[in-house]
Amino acid sequence: MAYEPLHHKYRPQTFSALVGQAAIATTLANALTQRRIAPAYLFCGPRGTGKTSSARILAKSLNCIAQDHPTPEPCGICETCRSITNGSALDFIEIDAASNTGVDNIRELIERAQFAPVQCRYKVYVIDECHMLSTAAFNALLKTLEEPPSNVVFILATTDPQRVLPTIISRCQKFDYRRIPLEPMIAHLRTIADKEAIAINDEALRLVAQVSQGGLRDAQSLLDQLSLLEPPIAADAVWDLVGAVPERDLLALVQAILSDNSTAVLDVARKLMDRGREPLIVLQNLAGFYRDLLIAQMAGDRHDLVAITPPTWAEMQTLVASLETKILLLGQQHLRSAEVQVKNTTQPRLWLEVTLLGLLPSTLAGQAGAIAPAPLSQILPQPAPPTAPPPQGIPQPPPSAAPPVDQPSSPASHGVPPTPAEPPAPPPPSELAPPDAGDLAGLWLRVIATLEPLGTRALMQQQGSLLFFDGVVARVGISSKPLFKMAQGRVENIEAAFQQVLGQKVQVSLEVLPDPKPEAPAPNISQATSQVTEYRPAPPPIAPPIAPSVVSPTPKPLETDSVVPISPPPPAPAEPSGLPAIASDFDRAVKNFAHFFNGQVVDVDDDPSLGIDKIPLKPSDAAAKQPSHPDRDVPF
Incomplete structure (x- = not known):
């Protein structure tokens, strides 16, 4: 005969055999006794708490032929009960919603539900993990779920009720399954161990119940694995089998840390890793152990809140009796921040040791001082000292140094005299x-x-x-x-x-802003150019009359509503030695500017229509004189 796992062999067969779900068992039993059978039920709760077992018990209670009516105590030996137990009953249909998620699957289910049962009183449909159904499939099931045929019962089971549509929940009787309490689970495991002749001590059995975290199926599976070890089975065997760090090793590590002994800390950590413990597992188990230390300090009488054996729990209470809570909280915060580093690094052993050294009380005390809140005088902004108001109309730089903004190149670089702003x-x-x-x-x-x-x-x-x-x-x-x-x-x-x-x-x-109104007419630029181009070394020449002139084609200026006044050039110095250099620089700039536009400097005759006067040229430029063309503004 094939081996039968413990969680199959010891599955409850009646409502009275359900472990830790007394309220649900009583409600369903009373409903069967009073013949108040709902068309749909919704069983919600964590894994391994009895949802599917309750669905099978309900199906057997509805269809047990040992009595001529539904009963809360099915016999378990009639043909119907045995066929439902082994899954061969034609009128008991279990559907895995993970592989039947579409509308077509639900449509087929609805069509089959219209037929009468073959050999049972009720046709029972169990949809396991119903939250995996699509929204369209849920909506297709709504009408049938609300008003199914009189001999059809739907049982929906899920571990994630948040993903079930509210319209589905409102059409079902909902039962919330809770995690199995610790003491009922230990009693149930002890019963199984005695029946199966498994030599396991009470300390290890309690540890199995605590590690399973309220899931009876997980506890039965772990006990099934432990039964393969050499008897007697102790707590260390449980820690080794689940791959966690033993609580005694964690206690030794914490004692080394709280004693501020860095050498002992590194020795304990190295021994744990030499025995095959992963650095990340050590870090996570240590974070959980710090949580257990906090419970031991604040609620020492609540041993049921932790997965710790009684001897270790007593030592933990003694250890934290005179310890400041701040040290434990800072240590747990440090472990939480270091978990990502240890998980993602290529050197987990190195960072585990660095993290453990950061848990020393002397190190945490320094960190606590470093993160102390600063006084309000350093946090709140202080008012700036009063300063004299800047002149109205002149923009001032901001108080904080701003990055320099690139300014356009000066017009002088293109051969045009700069215009003062x-x-x-x-x-x-x-x-x-x-x-x-x-x-x-x-x-x-x-x-x-x-x-x-x-x-x-x-x-x-x-x-x-x-x-x-x-x-x-x-x-x-x-x-x-x-x-x-x-x-x-x-x-x-x-x-x-x-x-x-x-x-x-x-x-x-x-x-x-309104345009500025100049107080005096702006001098013409031709006056300055005439003074420069008509320079003679001795005697100083008399400046010609002021008249507008065209020197060379210039780029079109920006269109503004105001005329920018141009201040006249400074008077010629008394020493004639600097003027030839000024004239030569101006001539070179004008020629460069004309060459930039592919033109040349020419002499323009007087034209009354254009209002252009003749620009006096030097004798050396007389040979370059060209006839004027009144039909174009700028000669080239």
């Missing part, structure tokens, strides 16, 4: 807000310092100024009309900077 004119006094200019300037500096990205910060620093702010609305002036449209796309960034500085939402509006 003029600061934007201040807004009219009527447009200023009630607060003084100092407050507005300081607030604007703080806003610029927090502006992101850096391009927006540079744009507002060079072209923007704060005109008005009342706590809700801020008006920002832009000094350049061509850049106004670009600035409008950055309004959200400016509002975000205001909110970061003030802690409240501010509405920002932009406007173009």
Whole structure:
């Protein structure tokens, strides 16, 4: 005869034989006694707690032919009971939902459910792990589950009820199976060990029940494996079989750690790994042992909460009696943070030893001091000392050092004399807000310092100024009309900077600053060029009348509403020794500029229609004179 595992051999056959589920057994037995059979049941709970066994017991109770009606105590020896037990009954159908997940499988089940039972009173469908059904399959089952034929009962079993549709749960009687308590499980395992003549001591048997974590099938399987070892079976055999670190070794390791003995810690860790323990398993078991130490310190009378034998539990209570809770909490936190490193490294033994040395009380004390909270004076921002308000209209750099922004190359590099920039004119006094200019300037500096990205910060620093702010609305002036449209796309960034500085939402509006009105007419550039090109060493020449001139084709300037005044060049120095160098530099720059546009410097005749005067040339350039062409603006 084939070998029968213990968890099959000792499967409960009646409701009274269910271990640790007294409430569920009583409810189902009373329902059978009162003939109140529900059309659908839902059994939920962890693995190995009796869900499938309860479904088979219910099926036998409904169909036992030893009596002419359903009974909570099936005989177990009639043809129907034996066929349901061995799975050969035609009217007892067990379906694995993991391999029958689709709508077609459920449709076939529904069609078969319409036929009457062959040899039993009730046709029982057991859908195991029903959470694996698809949503469409669940929906297809709804109507049949709510109103099945009178002789059909559905039993759904699952370990994950959260994945079952609420509409399915509402149509079933739900029973929640709990993990098997420790003492009933130990009593059941002792009964099995006595019947099977397994020589195992009480300490090892309790450890088997604790390691299984409330799953009776896991405990029976582990006991079945232990029965193959040489008797008597002790607790160390259980630890070796499950692959965990023995509790005595963990206790020795913790004692070495709490005694602040680094050499002893490394010796114990090395012995554990030499005996085949994986570094990650050692780390995880040690983290669990620290949890058991916390329970021993805070709830020493709750031995049922831990998987520790009584002698070791007594030593743990003695060990932590005079120990600070902070040391255990810091140690557990250190183990939790080091688990990822040990799991992913290529040198787990090395990092395990480093982690264990980090658990020494002296090391944890240093870490606790290092992570002590800083005083509020170092955390909260301190107000900046008052500074003098910057001049109105001139943008100031932000207080924090910002990365340098690349500036365009100087016009002088292309042969064009640089044009001095003029600061934007201040807004009219009527447009200023009630607060003084100092407050507005300081607030604007703080806003610029927090502006992101850096391009927006540079744009507002060079072209923007704060005109008005009342706590809700801020008006920002832009000094350049061509850049106004670009600035409008950055309004959200400016509002975000205001909110970061003030802690409240501010509405920002932009406007173009009015054009500056020059007090005197700007001198023409031809005056400067004439003075330079007409230089004669001695005597100094008389400057010709001021007239507009065209020297060479120049790139079209930016369209602005204001005329940028050009200051006249400084007067010629008294010493004539420096002027020839200036003239030669200017000539070379003009020629380079003309060569850049594939042109040449020519003399232009007077043309009243164009308003162009003749540019005096040096005698050396007279031979290069070309006839004028009034039909084009710039001669080449």
